[in-house]
Amino acid sequence: MWIVDKYIDYVKEQTQKNPEQSFDKILLGFKANKLRTKVLPKGGLARGYQKLEAMMMSLVADSLGKPDSYVWGNIFAPCELMQCFGLSTLSVECLACYLSGYHLEDYFIDYAQSTGIAPTLCSYHKTFVGAIDSGVVPVPRYAVTTSLSCDGNLNTFRYLEKKKGVPFTFLDVPYEDDDASVAYLADQLRDFTGELERRFGKKFDVEKLRRSLEIENETRKLLIEFFHLQSERYYPGELISHLYLMMGMHLMIGTPEFLELVRFLVEDIKKCPPFEGKKILWVHLLPFYQESLQHYFNENDKYQIIASDIILDSVEMLDEREPFTALAKKIIRNMYNGSYAHKAEIVSALAESLHPDAVIQFCHWGCKQSAGGSLILKEEMQKKDIPMLILDGDGIDKRNSHDGQIKTRLEAFLEMLDTLEKDEERSQQGREEKVC
Amino acid sequence: MLGYICKYAPVEIFESMGETVKRIEPQVTNFTQADMRMHPNICSFAKGALEEVMQPGSDYDGIILTTCCDSIRRLYDVLKAEFPDKFIYMLDTPRITKEAGIALYERRIREMIRAYEKHTGKTFDEEAFAELLRERDEKEQLAVSSGRLNIGILGARANEEIRRILESQGAGVAFDLTCTGLGRKLLYEPEAVMTGYVRGLLSQFPCMRMEQASGRDELIRRYADSVDGIIYHTVQFCDNYAYEYAWLKNWMKKPMLLLETDYTKQSEGQILTRIQAFLESLDPKQDKLIKQEKTKRQTKGTEKMYVMGIDSGSTSTNAVIMNEKKEIVAFSVVRTGAKAGESAAKALEEVLSKAGIKKEDLALIVSTGYGRVSISFADENVTEISCHGKGAHYFNPNIRTILDIGGQDSKAIHLNEEGEVKDFVMNDKCAAGTGRFLEMIARTLEIDIAELGAIALTSTEKIEITSMCSVFAESEVISLIANNKEKADIADGVCHAIAGKAYSLLRRVGLEPDFMMTGGVAKNPGVVRAVEEKIGAKLYICPEPEIVGATGAAIYALEKARG
Numbered sequence: 001m002w003i004v005d006k007y008i009d010y011v012k013e014q015t016q017k018n019p020e021q022s023f024d025k026i027l028l029g030f031k032a033n034k035l036r037t038k039v040l041p042k043g044g045l046a047r048g049y050q051k052l053e054a055m056m057m058s059l060v061a062d063s064l065g066k067p068d069s070y071v072w073g074n075i076f077a078p079c080e081l082m083q084c085f086g087l088s089t090l091s092v093e094c095l096a097c098y099l100s101g102y103h104l105e106d107y108f109i110d111y112a113q114s115t116g117i118a119p120t121l122c123s124y125h126k127t128f129v130g131a132i133d134s135g136v137v138p139v140p141r142y143a144v145t146t147s148l149s150c151d152g153n154l155n156t157f158r159y160l161e162k163k164k165g166v167p168f169t170f171l172d173v174p175y176e177d178d179d180a181s182v183a184y185l186a187d188q189l190r191d192f193t194g195e196l197e198r199r200f201g202k203k204f205d206v207e208k209l210r211r212s213l214e215i216e217n218e219t220r221k222l223l224i225e226f227f228h229l230q231s232e233r234y235y236p237g238e239l240i241s242h243l244y245l246m247m248g249m250h251l252m253i254g255t256p257e258f259l260e261l262v263r264f265l266v267e268d269i270k271k272c273p274p275f276e277g278k279k280i281l282w283v284h285l286l287p288f289y290q291e292s293l294q295h296y297f298n299e300n301d302k303y304q305i306i307a308s309d310i311i312l313d314s315v316e317m318l319d320e321r322e323p324f325t326a327l328a329k330k331i332i333r334n335m336y337n338g339s340y341a342h343k344a345e346i347v348s349a350l351a352e353s354l355h356p357d358a359v360i361q362f363c364h365w366g367c368k369q370s371a372g373g374s375l376i377l378k379e380e381m382q383k384k385d386i387p388m389l390i391l392d393g394d395g396i397d398k399r400n401s402h403d404g405q406i407k408t409r410l411e412a413f414l415e416m417l418d419t420l421e422k423d424e425e426r427s428q429q430g431r432e433e434k435v436c
Numbered sequence: 437m438l439g440y441i442c443k444y445a446p447v448e449i450f451e452s453m454g455e456t457v458k459r460i461e462p463q464v465t466n467f468t469q470a471d472m473r474m475h476p477n478i479c480s481f482a483k484g485a486l487e488e489v490m491q492p493g494s495d496y497d498g499i500i501l502t503t504c505c506d507s508i509r510r511l512y513d514v515l516k517a518e519f520p521d522k523f524i525y526m527l528d529t530p531r532i533t534k535e536a537g538i539a540l541y542e543r544r545i546r547e548m549i550r551a552y553e554k555h556t557g558k559t560f561d562e563e564a565f566a567e568l569l570r571e572r573d574e575k576e577q578l579a580v581s582s583g584r585l586n587i588g589i590l591g592a593r594a595n596e597e598i599r600r601i602l603e604s605q606g607a608g609v610a611f612d613l614t615c616t617g618l619g620r621k622l623l624y625e626p627e628a629v630m631t632g633y634v635r636g637l638l639s640q641f642p643c644m645r646m647e648q649a650s651g652r653d654e655l656i657r658r659y660a661d662s663v664d665g666i667i668y669h670t671v672q673f674c675d676n677y678a679y680e681y682a683w684l685k686n687w688m689k690k691p692m693l694l695l696e697t698d699y700t701k702q703s704e705g706q707i708l709t710r711i712q713a714f715l716e717s718l719d720p721k722q723d724k725l726i727k728q729e730k731t732k733r734q735t736k737g738t739e740k741m742y743v744m745g746i747d748s749g750s751t752s753t754n755a756v757i758m759n760e761k762k763e764i765v766a767f768s769v770v771r772t773g774a775k776a777g778e779s780a781a782k783a784l785e786e787v788l789s790k791a792g793i794k795k796e797d798l799a800l801i802v803s804t805g806y807g808r809v810s811i812s813f814a815d816e817n818v819t820e821i822s823c824h825g826k827g828a829h830y831f832n833p834n835i836r837t838i839l840d841i842g843g844q845d846s847k848a849i850h851l852n853e854e855g856e857v858k859d860f861v862m863n864d865k866c867a868a869g870t871g872r873f874l875e876m877i878a879r880t881l882e883i884d885i886a887e888l889g890a891i892a893l894t895s896t897e898k899i900e901i902t903s904m905c906s907v908f909a910e911s912e913v914i915s916l917i918a919n920n921k922e923k924a925d926i927a928d929g930v931c932h933a934i935a936g937k938a939y940s941l942l943r944r945v946g947l948e949p950d951f952m953m954t955g956g957v958a959k960n961p962g963v964v965r966a967v968e969e970k971i972g973a974k975l976y977i978c979p980e981p982e983i984v985g986a987t988g989a990a991i992y993a994l995e996k997a998r999g
Binding site: 106110113114115116117118120121122147150151152154155156158159161162163170172174175176180181184187188339340341363365366368369371372373374375376392398399400402404405 | 472473474475477478479482503505506507509510511512513514516517526528530531532536537540543544644645647649650670672673674675676678679681682683685686694902903905908911912915936940943944
């Protein structure tokens with residue numbers, strides 16, 4: 001892939017020299033990669049994950065190619081509403097990740113920090129702010145963000161509204177889960193729909209939304225089935241495959257294409273051999289670039305990430321008869337909302353249902369809402385006798401994550417799991433001998 | 437007693453029920469509990485609040501938290517788990533202040549009252565509450581006085597320390613728009629007491645978590661007009677206010693200091709230096725110099741005069757003696773030992789001997805640098821930032837931007853044509869980007885620190901040190917050594933890493949040429965070359981870059997002695 005690397009270096013260099021004239025080159029690379037994922041998918045990767053990568057690449061390349069076709073959002077923004085207007089949603093997190101494909105995250109982060117943005121802010125937000133503020137990435141007509149799940153959302157969008165003139169809707173997600181909260185958020189969602197009507201000159205069709213929610217319910221059911229199958233069968237993926245799946249579940253949920261994709265995952269994995277290695281339940285973001293983690297979790301039949309909370313952060317079945325109420329409930333009951341005990345409960349339920357051998361939580365630099373509760377989750381997992389490892393690092397900025405330190409922790413943890421297994425086998429043997 | 441942290445907390449409700457309510461203002465020395473129960477990267481205020489509540493003898497019966505930010509949400513989770521029997525309450529506070537937000541907040545507050553009644557057996561009496569509201573007056577928010585520097589405080593919650601330092605330096609706080617500085621806004625509506633009260637709470641000067649915070653600009657503009665300068669305060673690991681600082685920098689005409697604190701007592705020295713330097717830059721005619729109540733030793737009737745500037749840094753202590761013609765008569769550079777005062781005495785002795793004069797011949801001594809307050813023989817002290825400005829202007833009046841990389845900190849200073857400080861930024865929180873970092877790497881590479889730069893110049897392969905943290909970077913260097921990389925190439929990579937850090941500091945003050953580099957690291961040709969590559973311009977370096985601060989201090993002394 002010498003040409004690809006050369007092109008990445010060329011784009012990085014050009015972007016730093018002429019920030020405002022490099023977007024065409026960035027876009028060209030995305031389009032070429034879209035084609036590559038379709039005609040030359042990564043060998044060794046399960047077919048479903050190949051298709052998933054192609055679909056997500058298309059979402060980004062196609063949207064960015066047509067500035068009027070998308071709005072900015074965060075991953076918790078209700079993409080179902082945008083779909084009713086034929087709009088796609090590109091989130092802060094996903095754009096930051098794709099731009100890091102050109103190894104531009106350091107340039108954008110430094111740019112944002114040099115303007116005064118806090119170095120301790122989440123690197124996804126810093127990359128995004130730097131990319132926009134430096135003039136590299138053009139802006140869309142509109143944006144939407146929820147207050148869930150972090151403080152960065154409102155502040156990032158407000159900052160870019162002031163600096164770049166991108167108006168946005170802010171959806172305030174209450175902490176409490178009750179009818180008053182649901183009504184409060186449902187009203188905001190209705191108002192937001194009215195705003196989209198005005199801004200994009202299209203009539204809202206509630207039937208479209210209902211259909212979308214039906215598809216969403218079906219997709220979620222299939223995804224849960226896929227997670228179960230992934231805990232039983234070897235389905236070669238990469239760290240980034242889980243991020244793609246998270247992207248799909250947040251930015252394309254409710255579309256027939258994504259439903260078909262998840263259906264394909266379920267059918268395809270059924271043909272795969274049983275998985276006999278260690279099953280990992282991953283909590284929070286995945287640093288897809290980290291070499292040691294790639295070594296252990298990219299297409300490795302000994303260790304498999306069977307599910308992640310960021311993919312299935314909401315387990316709510318949606319009542320399409322009351323679509324706004326249903327969407328409000330989905331957002332309020334999201335595991336990232338409310339107390340950490342609420343999150344620990346949902347992760348525990350996931351663990352009980354999937355029986356992982358271990359849980360790994362990745363504490364992403366700057367993500368206070370996640371890191372701050374990591375010890376509570378660990379205690380909860382200890383009660384269930386599930387070993388848990390907390391890794392500190394950065395989901396996107398390589399300079400904040402030291403591979404050697406992550407490697408040592410991870411390998412020690414995996415060695416510990418092997419020892420636990422041997423102990424378990426020995427005591428099992430002992431019990432059997434006694435019975436004999 | 438109940439503790440609370442947020443201005444949106446309905447403290448008057450509890451007061452009307454006879455409860456003592458106290459705003460939590462952590463004064464801690466460490467984050468031991470927080471590091472064990474939360475995570476090191478949580479906002480320092482939240483960590484400080486946890487330490488405060490958990491310390492032995494703490495007499496909080498309960499804590500009222502609001503859903504104000506991510507760190508506080510996690511603080512609630514930890515407190516709730518630690519103190520199941522106390523009244524630890526999370527009050528869901530809307531970010532929207534329109535009617536829907538008011539209605540929801542009123543409902544949440546009523547639920548909280550019921551929970552509190554159940555917990556304590558006390559009863560809330562709406563009439564007593566109304567009575568309390570009727571009696572309360574709002575505080576005046578603006579207090580500008582003539583004859584002093586008037587400073588406004590903006591940004592995240594600021595502890596008393598900033599106000600205290602300002603006052604000790606002869607400046608006054610004209611306004612404090614942080615959430616801890618504002619007087620409460622109480623609305624009393626006889627027809628609907630609770631609704632009116634909630635409306636009042638939500639219509640306070642909005643903090644950054646609120647949807648309508650975009651309206652802050654206009655209020656800030658109005659307030660800012662009345663002061664000489666603004667301190668924009670942020671708390672470490674609280675990122676919300678940095679956005680506003682970045683935005684205000686675009687249009688705010690008033691001088692503004694970005695001041696980050698971490699709510700520990702240890703950071704007081706760093707806060708003092710920044711505030712002092714800021715006040716000096718606002719009042720460059722230096723009539724606000726801090727006197728240490730010493731008698732000025734003027735030479736009687738003769739024109740001949742000697743003054744001294746002494747810069748007590750972490751690595752070296754530098755002294756400069758200047759005569760009445762503003763000529764440097766002698767200077768000395770000695771290694772700072774374990775005690776700043778002893779090193780200063782040594783530097784004094786050395787420089788006096790070089791100049792061939794006695795201490796009594798010195799009309800005035802001005803100290804600067806990190807250890808400036810520990811030099812007992814100095815008459816006055818000025819921060820190293822102002823002194824570097826003066827010194828740089830003395831050596832080359834075309835200098836507008838200074839990069840100073842010292843042993844334990846690095847700073848970028850922007851000067852005007854008079855050599856007065858217009859803006860500055862400092863990094864004294866992490867070792868990366870400082871002389872200490874270079875020393876550490878030189879040790880790892882087993883080369884002398886003095887050789888590191890020269891070796892870097894012979895590099896043939898480009899190596900990038902990507903880690904931002906000095907500990908990570910050292911590990912990275914160790915890995916490179918293990919991979920048999922050449923010392924010269926590693927050294928060059930390290931110089932570029934330092935240059936990268938320096939560049940981000942320089943950008944923050946504006947990158948106006950000409951540039952000068954000062955401090956011990958300016959003697960390192962590898963770093964100098966790397967910085968020059970980054971900024972695309974030459975750096976002016978005077979023959980003795982370590983004495984620029986001491987020279988500036990000597991000029992201050994001379995100006996002062998002349999009266």
